[in-house]
Amino acid sequence: MIQTDILIIGAGPCGLFTVFEAGLLKLRCHLIDALPQPGGQCAEIYPKKPIYDIPAYPSILAGELVDRLMEQAEPFKPGFTLGERAEQIEKDDEGQFILTTNRGTHHRAPIIAIAGGLGCFEPRKPPVPQLADFEDKGVEYIIKDPEFYRDKKVVISGGGDSALDWTIFLAEGVASEVTLVHRRKEFRGHLDSVQKVMDLAAAGRVNLMTDSEVIGVNGDGQLKSIEIKTKADGNHTIATDHWVPLFGLSPKLGPIADWSLNITKNAVEVDTFDYSTNVPGIYAIGDINTYPGKLKLILCGFHEATLMVQSAFKRIYPDKNLVLKYTTVNGVNGFEG
């Protein structure tokens, strides 16, 4: 069981800055994120894009902003549970929240701060009828262990680096047959990966189907074949053991939707006094919350985080008075280990 003061769901810019502001009040934080690295959208979607509206930074790359927020939070020794999705919350008999992830990691804290941005990133699933019936029965959205595909027939869909890289990897002595299906003729991956796939196709080791898409899945409890629509010559049925659609990630609100929070249009309603939700002890900050006048800007999330930790402190220590202390006067006094 991981115990902390503020359990932050989402390790994006807002969640990371919460660690700093909470630390100034001597509150400890632990962050949970479904992605394997901190930074949220900034790290996952647009690390190389410049942001121009962070005060005092005329321009800063999103990835660099994350690095600096990590550096700023470091003195307060935040804990991280990465690559796991916050799944379920309940209260124990001392009134603390117990939060369990999809992998069964337990966390305990008096305060939960949801800084979940757009939600958790999940693989984009193609709109193919009955697809859900074959998930983990031949259809996988992520390749975890390539050995799983040894001597199997595999169809991969997508045109990006992960589709190209896995096609190459599986075609070179792992799978018995590899087909790559892509919407158009051009690929957007690294040029050498594209060339490699073309070479493998020319050598007959990859069945390359461009201007094509998978439109159907068939089988009997286990995937047996897929239907592919090709621009030039109509539909084909291909026998296969696996289909791996690799269409990137998109955010979903996810399990938070089931936590009895008031939700409007995929956002959690909060009181702008302290960004508290309708559930006492649970706050929501950053892109995931909504209130009259809400702007989804990182700088607004920083402000929300700062006010939120004041209220969290009052909930944890109702008898203590909180006096605003300036970092200029007091410096930053981190935690030991």
Place this chain on the structure above:
Amino acid sequence: MDNTIRVSVTDRDGKVHELDAPTDMGMNMMELCKSAELPVEGTCGGMAMCASCHVYVGSDHNLPDKSDDEEDMLDEAFFVEDNSRLGCQLHLTDELDGLQVKLAPVGN
């Protein structure tokens, strides 16, 4: 009216919305749909990184070519047709007066 064009947007229920759009505000089609409270998420904020503003262009306007970013994103989108575009990459200019678009279905 100066600096205003009219575009028509067909929503996912088939209802046609005639929208007046300013051309002097640096707006794009995704933002126009959002401001008219049409069901367009615009999740990534207009960086051609989510395809939640995917539309089909129905009129024969001479549109600027797709950037690599837009093509790349369409590779990860679904229900893509030859006339697919990302609304966020269609900047509202005087040349687009009379543009007709239809919102693409939403994937899972």
